[in-house]
Amino acid sequence: MQTIKRISTSFTFEVPSSGATRWKAPAAGQLHACRARIWLTREGDLTDYWLDAGHSLEITRGQTLWMGAEGGEPVYLQFVMAESRSPRLQAALQTMRRALRLPAGTSGALMGRR
Numbered sequence: 001m002q003t004i005k006r007i008s009t010s011f012t013f014e015v016p017s018s019g020a021t022r023w024k025a026p027a028a029g030q031l032h033a034c035r036a037r038i039w040l041t042r043e044g045d046l047t048d049y050w051l052d053a054g055h056s057l058e059i060t061r062g063q064t065l066w067m068g069a070e071g072g073e074p075v076y077l078q079f080v081m082a083e084s085r086s087p088r089l090q091a092a093l094q095t096m097r098r099a100l101r102l103p104a105g106t107s108g109a110l111m112g113r114r
Contacts, residue, residue, distance in 0.1 A: 036069060
């Protein structure tokens with residue numbers, strides 16, 4: 001009998017249109033903006049990130065984020081938990097990020113910064 005291997009687990013949540021919302025990541029993974037534009041900042045990171053629909057941001061387990069919707073309407077975010085990666089793969093990814101001079105945790109098209 002074959003077993004099914006879990007590749008990822010995801011859920012979608014809504015960020016209200018008013019004020020800033022605090023969220024703590026339950027696991028490492030990616031946040032994908034599904035609708036509208038959202039502002040995010042990570043605790044301990046001085047950079048603000050702006051994600052348009054279709055863009056994503058990698059986050060680590062336990063990381064606290066502050067986020068807010070832009071434009072007066074709620075934003076939907078999809079959180080996709082990452083498949084566990086070997087330490088060797090993590091080191092290789094970090095080396096590539098440094099070589100490309102990308103901030104840790106960015107993926108896909110680099111988000112515009114303000």
